[in-house]
Amino acid sequence: MKKVQVRNLHPGMVTAEDVFAIDGRLIVPSGVVLTDNVILKLDSFDIFSIRIEDKEVEATSNVSIEQLSYKERVKQSPEFIAFKQDYDDNILHFQDSLNAIIDKNAEIDAEELINQTVSLVTSAGTSTSAMDMLMNLRDYDDSTFAHSINVAVICNIFAGWLRMSDEDRRLATACGLFHDVGKLRIPGEILQKTSALSQSEYEIIKIHTTEGYKILDKLGVDQVIKDAALQHHEKCDGSGYPYGFTSDKISKFAKLVTIVDIYDAMTSRRVFRDAMCPFTVITAFENEGLQKYDPHYILTFLENVVNSFVNQRVKLSNGMEGDIIYINPVHLGQPTVNCNGEFFDLSSRKDIQIEAIV
Numbered sequence: 001m002k003k004v005q006v007r008n009l010h011p012g013m014v015t016a017e018d019v020f021a022i023d024g025r026l027i028v029p030s031g032v033v034l035t036d037n038v039i040l041k042l043d044s045f046d047i048f049s050i051r052i053e054d055k056e057v058e059a060t061s062n063v064s065i066e067q068l069s070y071k072e073r074v075k076q077s078p079e080f081i082a083f084k085q086d087y088d089d090n091i092l093h094f095q096d097s098l099n100a101i102i103d104k105n106a107e108i109d110a111e112e113l114i115n116q117t118v119s120l121v122t123s124a125g126t127s128t129s130a131m132d133m134l135m136n137l138r139d140y141d142d143s144t145f146a147h148s149i150n151v152a153v154i155c156n157i158f159a160g161w162l163r164m165s166d167e168d169r170r171l172a173t174a175c176g177l178f179h180d181v182g183k184l185r186i187p188g189e190i191l192q193k194t195s196a197l198s199q200s201e202y203e204i205i206k207i208h209t210t211e212g213y214k215i216l217d218k219l220g221v222d223q224v225i226k227d228a229a230l231q232h233h234e235k236c237d238g239s240g241y242p243y244g245f246t247s248d249k250i251s252k253f254a255k256l257v258t259i260v261d262i263y264d265a266m267t268s269r270r271v272f273r274d275a276m277c278p279f280t281v282i283t284a285f286e287n288e289g290l291q292k293y294d295p296h297y298i299l300t301f302l303e304n305v306v307n308s309f310v311n312q313r314v315k316l317s318n319g320m321e322g323d324i325i326y327i328n329p330v331h332l333g334q335p336t337v338n339c340n341g342e343f344f345d346l347s348s349r350k351d352i353q354i355e356a357i358v
């Protein structure tokens with residue numbers, strides 16, 4: 001990463017940090033490939049210098065918006081910039097509120113926090129665009145707070161896919177928002193540990209479920225929100241924790257949070273690994289066996305996630321790039337990809353996988 005004066009920028013350089021205007025507005029997010037237009041925009045905001053990645057990509061001077069990759073198009077859209085601003089504000093506010101409960105035993109306005117998160121999805125326009133934008137925020141923040149907002153937003157979208165009532169959709173959002181609140185009682189050195197956890201450390205991590213229930217109980221929130229915090233690591237086959245409950249004892253909201261929680265954790269960047277490609281995660285769910293989850297919920301979730309990637313450009317493990325043209329309902333993680341007229345049905349080509357959405 002290096003600092004470069006705006007007058008010395010050229011197309012093809014990549015921003016290494018978000019660039020803000022003097023009033024705090026985000027002008028250009030991190031990871032954007034500079035074009036003449038972006039450089040002009042920086043100049044018009046009187047930005048003197050910005051941080052740039054050491055590696056450049058092929059110059060995209062005067063490139064039209066259609067020629068940009070899907071990810072770049074999303075990241076440069078005004079909707080994304082506004083969404084990211086709302087998202088960051090949301091995380092900060094959520095973080096302040098939760099720290100106030102732990103440090104000062106303060107009362108918080110849970111309803112207001114839920115409203116804020118619901119409005120994040122509403123302001124994105126459609127569920128698909130909210131999901132898209134969220135997936136493009138993967139490189140920014142991997143804190144428990146960001147994870148909680150992500151899970152809340154995806155729970156809201158997922159509840160919509162399940163055709164839940166507005167009231168249940170709101171409750172699902174709240175369950176996602178507060179599911180990991182008990183982690184505030186787990187020592188940071190265990191939560192942030194990058195090497196494998198010892199058995200005793202893992203036992204400590206597990207208590208974030210019961211601790212979460214206790215914190216939420218004091219806040220007087222709805223019973224289903226407390227149950228979701230307690231049960232979101234339970235699995236329908238009884239292999240989860242803290243109680244090893246089977247399907248009949250796990251609340252429907254906890255079942256929903258469990259799926260979203262795993263999906264978000266795996267598709268997010270962690271200190272010890274890069275974000276995983278959604279198709280790797282979908283295949284992992286399929287290989288693991290779906291009996292750990294509610295069958296209707298897991299199928300609805302995976303089908304909708306996969307369908308949102310139809311027509312998107314992907315990079316394959318054989319180095320080729322192509323567009324997803326067909327989803328195989330029996331092998332959701334292995335669609336058919338069209339690489340310039342050459343078709344790869346990944347369900348019958350086990351030697352090739354999707355490596356990334358580009």
Ligand SMILES: [Fe+2]
Binds near residue numbers: 233
């Ligand atoms: Fe958790």
Ligand SMILES: [Fe+2]
Binds near residue numbers: 147261
């Ligand atoms: Fe979680």
